Amino acid sequence: MAKDPYRYFRVEARELLDQICAGVLELEKGRHDAELVARLLRLAHTLKGAAHVVKLGEIAELTHMLEEELTPYRSDGEAPERDKIDGMLTRLDAIEGHLSLLPSSEATISVAPVKSASAADVANAANAPNADASITPAKNETPELPTRAPRADVAMVDALLEGLNELSSELASMRRVMAKVGREWMLPAGIERNLTSGVERMGRELHQLRDTADRLRLTPVSNVFTTLERVARDAAHSVGKQVQFVAGGGEVRLDGQVLDIVQDALVQLVRNAVAHGIETAAERLTAGKPAAGRITLQMEQQGCYVLFRCVDDGAGVDLDAVERAARSKNMAAATHAGFDTGEWLSVLLKGGISTTRTVTTLAGRGVGLDVVREAMQRLNGRISGRTTRGEGTTIELRVPVSLASIEVLIVEISNQTVAIPLDAVRRVRRIGPAEIVRAPDGDGILDDGVLISLISPTLGRTAALAATTATARYASERAEARAKTAAVLSCGGVTAAVKVDRLYGTESILLRPLPALAAADAIVAGTFLDRDGVPRAVLAPEALIAAPPARPSHDHPAADVPRPILIIDDSLTTRMLETSILESAGFTVESAASAEEGLEKARFKDYALFLVDIEMPGMNGFEFVELSRGDATLREVPCILVSSRDSAEDKRRAEIAGAAAYIVKSQFDQTEFLQCVDGLTDR
Incomplete structure (x- = not known):
């Protein structure tokens, strides 16, 4: 494909023309000042210089005429009269016309020049009595708008995105291979940690690059x-x-x-x-x-x-x-x-x-x-x-x-991380059991003295866009007594509260359409990529509000489902191995890559057991156990510490911190491990 000699000039010229046109319209409103005219002269001078560089003499000459028309108004005084404004706009239209006729790399350039209005033609038209090219169209024709800039750069962005998608697929394959290697051969901790860290860093950087490319659109x-x-x-x-x-x-x-x-x-x-x-x-x-x-x-x-x-x-x-x-x-x-x-x-x-x-x-x-x-x-x-x-x-x-940039509230609903458009969120509040108003047609809460529906949305398969570890719904006296979180939404004149399991905060995201093969779901408006490049659902506020209110709790008795186990380990291999063993034994498992993440999860959900590594960046396993034992809502959850350390001092420290058991990785026995877990959980 031939190189487009006017590619950058087109972009710059249209930006300059848009700014000059806006300034001329400001002059017509009587908002005349020397600074505005000086800015217009600078813009025109820049356009004229750029036209000279690419050897477009007609555009340069038209711009020079525009400068001549603006010059008398450099000092504060009377604003240009309407006929002068019309003349300036006529020249801008003529420049736009020349731009629209410039050949591009995708166009076949004709030997014969294209006939367009010359600078002299425009000058004659602008100076003719009662001439007004912008408001005197041909008979029965609507005045034409200036041609919009061709979006040639969109194709380049699309090509970049296609390449990024291929890299993302390769990175996903690398992750799968690493997980398989980790299950079949236990790598030395240092090597495994470095590999995992490198792949995760590549994933984050790739996601940021794709996000930037999308924003260019x-x-x-x-x-x-x-x-x-x-x-x-x-x-x-x-x-x-x-x-x-x-x-x-x-x-x-x-x-x-x-x-x-x-x-x-x-x-x-x-x-x-x-x-x-x-x-x-x-x-x-x-x-x-x-x-x-x-x-x-x-x-x-x-x-x-x-x-x-x-x-x-x-x-x-x-x-x-x-x-x-x-x-x-x-x-x-x-x-x-x-x-x-x-x-x-x-x-x-x-x-x-x-x-x-x-x-x-x-x-x-x-x-x-x-x-x-x-x-x-x-x-x-x-x-x-x-x-x-x-x-x-x-x-x-x-x-x-x-594709649009929007502000959202990131939450967890039914064990799925999703987003709710922030402009529909009036507030987020904690609600205790005593605040819930029970009614035959569904639960509600008082918001500013007004009774509104309390909704527990059911997310379908379409909302589960990411491959996450399935977690069973659970209920216990402690979970029932804990205050819950609700997002109060308002859309289309209707207000309702939506139960959420966890809040992650607000974020600016790129809203994307649902994948082509995804099933239609009224509650899902689109998707976004989280910081790890994982697709998540963006929920439609109007569909959330239209969902049936939560049924009174006595209509749906709590299911006797065991609580999940939380694995806290910075090693992906260890997390995958322990998850595989526990799930094979019938346990429900969730995981966290750091003690800080694990502590945050534990404060929003009931777990049957914490399985914690000792050596982790930031907060270590000992500190996690000590903090959780000091928390009234967490101290009853047993902790198992897992470590490569085998010293009596470490085992003694684990006991003092409050750990229920201590497992040495080099002495790991699957049968004994499962017996220990079974004895500490409520299964």
């Missing part, structure tokens, strides 16, 4: 603000209206390809707001409104969705005109005489209807909302709206995201 929603403001400006000028455009929520980031599709829909919503919603200045003043209408675009992350809300303060939708238009087209909806406001608005949002009697550059064909509807169909999104006569209209686009 994400684009700030604010990237479309300047384009939409320009659309609102040009549309308003073309019909003689005054409009103020305001946007918020630009910090939301999502896949650039999704944003491209959404941008097409947003452009139509903004144009519709100008054409059908915002009144003329005279009409607004008569109605007691400011002369300039206001269009507000707000983006909001809602868990696994992004909400785009377009609000105008215009006259509202003429629903009588919608009904007349539907009847004139013999639409099925026209036969429903009892339709209310919301139902007629839904008819309008389905597209194919125009309430404008004359065709203009902005309206009259009934296809504007078709573009919005088709965009939502492509993205599996949803469109809704509401309108009030004389006050305005709100249209909302709710788009599911296949």
Whole structure:
């Protein structure tokens, strides 16, 4: 493939053009100051220099003309008049046009040059009387938007991700081989520890690299603000209206390809707001409104969705005109005489209807909302709206995201580590048995004086994305008496509390779609990779809240299931070996790679036995036993210390610390080991 000589120039030029356009629009609002003009001149100078470097004389000349137009306004004073602003925007459009015609490495370069507007042509157009290229389109044609930057770099990111996936597969194979070797041949502890540490470090670094590559695909929603403001400006000028455009929520980031599709829909919503919603200045003043209408675009992350809300303060939708238009087209909806406001608005949002009697550059064909509807169909999104006569209209686009950066709460539910979108979490609280309100239709708790459902979600196989050690559900008097944790969620105007077994904290993650072969599960909205590169489920808040409340405890007596054994050892080989032996004997097993992790797990779950290595980085086995014996909720759980040490002093120290047994690795006997474990557990 031939090298693209303009690859970096395209990216830089479009970023500079976007910043210059935003600045010019600020000038038009009367926010004129010398610093703003100086910044625009610097940006233009940078663009001109870059164009000279790649020998694009036409772009350099157009940019030079833009500099000449900006120079008179370097000092504080009057802002440029509208015709001057129009001339600047015309040049920016011309530069964008030249950029869109640049050949790339994937394009076949023609010998004959492509005909495009020269700098002289643009200068003549801008200086002609009453010329306004940005708002005088050809007859019956909608003004074209500047061409968006081609996302050629996405292919490079995809290639990088494919390579990372292959490396991840190789690393997983290495882990399996190491586990097998560890089971069949006991490696010296030092060698085994170094190998395990190296593989785990590689895994973490590979995960971080993949995470970084994925984030390169994400684009700030604010990237479309300047384009939409320009659309609102040009549309308003073309019909003689005054409009103020305001946007918020630009910090939301999502896949650039999704944003491209959404941008097409947003452009139509903004144009519709100008054409059908915002009144003329005279009409607004008569109605007691400011002369300039206001269009507000707000983006909001809602868990696994992004909400785009377009609000105008215009006259509202003429629903009588919608009904007349539907009847004139013999639409099925026209036969429903009892339709209310919301139902007629839904008819309008389905597209194919125009309430404008004359065709203009902005309206009259009934296809504007078709573009919005088709965009939502492509993205599996949803469109809704509401309108009030004389006050305005709100249209909302709710788009599911296949790749987005979101904040989540990491929790453990039913022995599975999962994430809940943080924006749905109102608070996390501890609840004791006395706080639970028992009712025939399910348990509840009081939250700020209001009774809300207490839900114990059942996670299906789809939520169990990672290969984790299966742990049985257990119940005992001690577990029943311990306070539980609940996350209070609010979504769609409904609030409920969800029981969680353990809290891990908050984290910024990349939300990914479910694997292609995963079974559909309404409660699972997507996946993310944890710090070890293991896929975990992201739960859908609305589905969690819709789950049935926890049944009263007397309806479901506690099952007589033995509590699990917790293995605490920094050696992967030892953990795997001991797990294999215990599970073969019918025990349920969990593991921790450090004493600190084991202590954290023990404080959130009941265990029948702790099987603890002595020599570990950080807290050692002796210290774990001493700390657990000093904890009122843990001191009754017996501890077995396992070590390569065979000195009387170590055995004496283990006894003083409170260990129930001491096993020397070099004298390990499987039968005696199982007899010891069996005698200390409640099996």
